Amino acid sequence: MEFLKSLVELTLFDYLRQVWGNAAWVEVVLDIIGVVVVSTFCLLVVVFLIWLERKVIARIQDRIGPNRVGGKYGLLQTVADVLKLLSKESFTPADADKPAYNAAPFLIVISALLMWAVLPFAPGVVGVDLNIGLFYxxxxxxxxxxxxxxxGWGSNNKYALLGAFRSVAQLVSYEVPMILSLVVPILLARSMSTQDIIGAQLVAPFMFVVPLSAIIFFISSLAETGRTPFDLLEAESEIVAGFHTEYSGMKFGMFFLAEFMSTLFMSGLFAVVYWGGWSLPILNMILSLFGVTPIDLSVIAFGRLIGLVVFFVKMFAVYFVYIWIRGTLPRVRVDQLLNFNWKFLVPLTLVLVLVVAVVDKLIPAEMGVLGRAAIHLMTNLLIGFGTIEVLRQSARRKRLLVEEVETAVSHHDDHGHGDHGHDDHGDHAMHGADVVAAH
Amino acid sequence: MAEQIIFVILAVLTIGSALAVVTNRNLFRSALALMVTFLGVAGFYVLLEAGFLAASQLLVYIGAISILIIFAIMMTRRMMQTSEASFNAQWGLGLFAAMVVLVILGFVIGNYWPLAPADMFLQTRTPVSDAVIENSVVELGKAIVSPNAFVLPFELASILLLAALIGSIVVAWPPQEENEA
Known part of the structure; x- marks a missing residue:
């Protein structure tokens, strides 16, 4: 029994340390093993993710999706696709800037892989627990x-360059609300370390403490990963395929790979920062309402295994929402994208950060975790409803303005040419909008 | 020993790419080389165990400033032009400024020379304690807003940035007459 327990308590690394001793090279080898295991997981999980995405999107659109290769569910479809991509010619356009063209796919995969270093999978199972985790x-x-x-620049193609322009404008803009919304959980946890942030959510997950910050983070993570409704970087109907127009074979595959890896990473990050990662905050919340001490997975038996399962369930639940949104929403226009960010998300997030900081300072220390959470939730809901009310007012003002001008225009039309004064209502609305714009 | 090797590699990378910035005839490639220079500086911060500074360097200089520079190049110059003649004749002035900086740096470093006792050459330095590193971000945050430390420079920098922000809005604002028409 004691032996079995030690098997569960020990990680593979602890075991290897016991066997190999404490020499300096052991740590280096263990680090390399860790990097290889995590990166291999990231690269292989994409094969599954692509299958999942195609299957779920197919069900949403009332199709069957991949169903031939690899049995009834088409499980091996992506494996076949990957083999096809790998066996294609590695082609470089003649007029491309070769160093830039060839470096881009590698850089994007590297940056997508590096992020996984600080993501905690289970209690104690994290690449490095940096004290600047989220900032990293x-x-x-x-x-x-x-x-x-x-x-975009290296492939010497106007559509690729347009796509690169769009993507940079989008990514740089949406980085602002993303960073600002992450400041809120950092404030509440008093730390940027991913492990400490999970530790701060053992009772109340931040989703129920600062839902507004969670929503803003989710929207900007959609934009950061370039997914629908913000997939303007590769809008097929407008700019062929955006920045990767000139790429083919595995170089194209690497852009695809990076996109899926960073999307899964964003779901993992969302699960960690707002749903408590590997901990069971919802269960703990219910338990603590009845006065029972919360379960801490990092100390109980099988805690690591349970933590791993809990984290993966949460991560894929969030990932499912990403797919769901892709199957549901149309693409936004580029001006809508930027206006939404700079005129709505950024000011709202700034207000949110300020209010949360002040409220957190004002709450007396003896309130307890749940009391604190309740007060933060109230202020968040207040800000949320306040924002909706402000939006409603401004929309009504605009609508009234348009209607006013519309009636004026239709009167004018009646006098001018009576025969088609009432032909098309939409036409009048257009006139109205034009007049408003001219004003 | 390992640290010295990494330092030399980083130094070669940083200085080499900095040379590429000023000698390359293609502006876009110069901007890319500038990014490598910034990356090398971030590497120095990591070597000095200043993780927060390294991450800031990456986020601000590579993620924002270099991108801004590239955007400015792409918007204003003919971007597919592979080589470009220099468009002003200020290289003499630039050389003079660079020389002044070199002299000042040499003077400062010479004042403290030798930087370490000779017997410490190629030795491993005493490692910074984990507690200090763990606490560095908290201490930095406190120092920035503490009246006894850096609150005045911090606020001055904020005002400067705000002024730049307002200035850019004023510049980008469409002229009133055009708006009326």
Whole structure:
């Protein structure tokens, strides 16, 4: 029994340390093993993710999706696709800037892989527990912008360059609300370390404490990974395929790979920062309402295994929402994208950060975790409803203005040419909008 | 020993790419080389165990400033032009400024020379304690807003940035007459 327990308590690394001793080279070898295991997981899981995405999107659109290769569910479809991509010619356009063209796919995969270093999978199972964890993620992910520019400029193609312009404008803009919304959980946890942030959510997950910050983070993570409704970087109907127009074979495959890896990473990050990662905050919340001490997975038996399963369930639940949104929403226009960010998300997030900081300072220390959470939730809901009310007012004002002008125009039309004064209502609305714009 | 080797590699990378910035005839490639220079500086911060500074360097200089520079190049110059003649004749002035900086740096370093006792050459330095590193971000944050430390420079920098922000809005604002028409 004691032996079995030690098997569960020990990680593979502890076991190897016991066998090999404490020499300096052991740590280096263990680090290399860790890097290889995590990166291999990231690269292989994409094969599954692509299958999942195609299957779920197919069900949403009332199709069957992949169903031939690899049995009834088409499980091996992506394996076949990957083999096809790997066996294709590695082609470089004649007029491309070769160093830039060839470096871009590698850089984007590197930056997508580096982020996984600080993501905690289970209690104690994390690449490195940096004290600047979230900040590290943000700074590493900003490298991907560089690779998009390299790809767009290096392939010497106008559509690729247009796509790169769009993607940089989008990524750089949406980085602002993303960073600001992450400041809120950092404030509440008093730390940027991913492990400490999970530790701060043992009772109340931040999803129920600061839902507004969670929503803003989710929207900007959609934009950061370039997924629908923000997939303007590769809008097929407008700019062929955006920055990767000139790429084929595995070089194209690497852009695809990086996109799926960073999307899964963003779901993992969302699960960690707002759903408590490997901990069971919802169960703990219910338990603590009845006065029972919360379960701490890092100390109980099988805790690591349970933690791993809990984390994966949460991560894929969030990932499913990403797919769901892709199957549901149309693409936004580029001006809508930027206006939404700079005129709505950024000011809202700034207000949110300020209010949360002040409220957190004002709450007396003896309130307890749940009381604190309740107060933060109330202020968040207040800000949320306040925002919706402000939006409603401004929309009503605009509508009234348009209607006013519309009636004036239709009167004018009646006098001018009576025979088609009432032909098309939509036409009048257009006139109205034009007049408003001219004003 | 390992640290010295990494330092030399980083130094070669940083200085080499900095040379590429000023000698390359293609502006886009110069901007890319500038990014490598910034990356090398971030590497120095990591070597000095200043993780927060390294991450800031990456986020601000590579993720934002270099991108801005590249955007400016792409928007204003003919971007597919592979080589470009220099468009001003200020290289003499530039050389003079660079020389002044070199002299000042040499003077400062010479004042403290030798930087370490001779018997410490190629030795491993005493490692910074984990507690200090773990706490560095908290201490930095406190120092920035503490009246006894850096609150005045911090606020001055904020005002400067705000002024730049307002200035850019004023510059980008469409002229009133055009708006009316």
């Amino acid at each position: 993620i943000l700074s590493v992910s900003s490298i991907s912008v560089v690779s998009l520019l390299l790809a």
